[in-house]
Amino acid sequence: MNADIPLSYHDDLFFLDRAAASGRTVPQEVASAIEKGEMPERYRRNASTIPPADQARLARSRVLLVGCGGLGGHVLEYLVRAGVGTILACDPDRIEMHNANRQLLAATGTMGRPKVEAAKDRAAEINSLIRVVPMEARFQDEPLPAVDAVIDCLGGAAHRRELQATASAAKVPVISAGIAGWTALISTTWPGETGLAEFMNDKNGCELTQGIPSPAVGFAAALQATEAIRILIGRIPALRGSLLIADLAEMRFSTVSLQTGLDFTI
Numbered sequence: 001m002n003a004d005i006p007l008s009y010h011d012d013l014f015f016l017d018r019a020a021a022s023g024r025t026v027p028q029e030v031a032s033a034i035e036k037g038e039m040p041e042r043y044r045r046n047a048s049t050i051p052p053a054d055q056a057r058l059a060r061s062r063v064l065l066v067g068c069g070g071l072g073g074h075v076l077e078y079l080v081r082a083g084v085g086t087i088l089a090c091d092p093d094r095i096e097m098h099n100a101n102r103q104l105l106a107a108t109g110t111m112g113r114p115k116v117e118a119a120k121d122r123a124a125e126i127n128s129l130i131r132v133v134p135m136e137a138r139f140q141d142e143p144l145p146a147v148d149a150v151i152d153c154l155g156g157a158a159h160r161r162e163l164q165a166t167a168s169a170a171k172v173p174v175i176s177a178g179i180a181g182w183t184a185l186i187s188t189t190w191p192g193e194t195g196l197a198e199f200m201n202d203k204n205g206c207e208l209t210q211g212i213p214s215p216a217v218g219f220a221a222a223l224q225a226t227e228a229i230r231i232l233i234g235r236i237p238a239l240r241g242s243l244l245i246a247d248l249a250e251m252r253f254s255t256v257s258l259q260t261g262l263d264f265t266i
Contacts, residue, residue, distance in 0.1 A: 005037035007052065009044055012128045027085030030129050031059035040129055043083055054233035055083060059129075061232040062086040062146065064172075066139050066163055067153030068115040069093070070212060071177055073104035073122075074221030075151055075228070080123045080130055082229055088145055089119040090135040102214035139163060144170045149231050151224055152176035152196075160197035168192055173237070175227045177220040181210030182249035184220035187258060188227045188239040194258045196243060216248050 010033075019029035030040060034056040039047075043055055050058070061084050065072055068091040079087055093115050099106040105118040116134035123132040135142060140162060144150075150167045152174050154160055160176065167174045168191040176196040178185040189195030223244065227237045241259050246252075 007037050007039045007047075009039050009041045011041055014038075015040060015129055025131070026129055027059045027131060030083075031056045031085065034059065040083075042127065042129070046082070050082070050229075050233065057233050058083045058229070059085040061148050062088065063228060063232070064088045064090060064139075064145060064147045064150045065119075065153060066090050066150060067155065068105060068119045069099060069153065069155060070102040070104075070179070070214075070217040071221045071224065072115075072151075072153035073106075073119065074218050075153060075225050076119050076123065076132070077104055077126070078222060078225035079228065080127045080132070082225070083127070083130060084229075084232065085130055086133065087123070087130065088133045088135055088147065089116045090137065090139050090142070091115045091119075092136055092138050102212050102217045139166070144172070147172060149228050150174045151228055153221075153224070157197075157200035160200060164189055164195050164197045173231055173240075175224045175231070175237075175239075177224050179212050179216050179220060182213060182216055182247060183210075184216050184223075184246040184248065185243060186220055186223045186227070186239060186246070187243045188231075188237040188241075189258075190240055193241055196258070199243070199258065219246065219248060 015030050015033060019026045022029055034052050063084060065076060065087055068089050095106050095110050095113055095115055095118060105115060105122055110118045114136050116136050120132045120134045144166050150172050152163055164174055171191045174189045176187050187196040227239055230237050242255050243258050245254050
């Protein structure tokens with residue numbers, strides 16, 4: 001977008017009507033309109049940190065969200081509000097009462113529903129200019145779709161290496177997080193590089209033994225979403241090749257390199 005083009009702001013209906021008339025998808029119409037200086041009113045407060053050209057890139061972006069539980073529900077919320085155009089939400093599970101302590105999608109009215117359907121409905125309530133595609137299956141059961149980033153919101157350690165390897169083969173970066181009590185772990189892995197999965201014990205059950213408090217989940221998800229947005233708009237992610245370890249109980253934070261061959265497991 002030409003920086004000299006003055007912005008005009010419009011409500012959602014303006015873009016929905018234009019998409020219906022043009023035959024383009026709503027995210028495509030939004031991206032094209034932003035590039036012409038027509039900005040959705042809902043993104044007005046993004047402007048200082050996400051310039052119009054980057055907002056258009058977000059509208060054209062596609063991400064695969066693997067897991068729609070604690071981390072995934074919060075990541076979904078942030079990406080939907082930021083304006084990421086297409087979110088493929090992958091999770092075979094249904095919402096249960098034990099999810100309610102930390103999962104944004106778990107509410108009295110959503111109990112028993114597929115998590116991906118709750119994710120789609122939640123997104124529709126927030127932002128009609130993006131779309132969520134529900135994939136009620138394990139990520140292993142479907143070919144990896146064409147996306148710009150994969151967000152690993154799996155619970156525990158199982159299957160993370162498989163997801164990382166699948167994304168690496170497709171040359172797609174992965175943003176991962178894990179929770180163990182008040183400790184949050186966040187990392188971004190580029191194709192072919194070492195990631196969080198290599199440092200997690202596949203038999204690890206610390207999420208169950210140490211608990212999963214909601215503030216730790218929301219904190220980790222916010223950092224995942226931030227890394228994803230930076231990647232989608234072409235910025236360098238802060239945690240590429242590194243692991244952020246955040247002890248929220250003591251408010252202590254440290255970052256270690258995942259490329260140095262450190263011998264430790266989580």
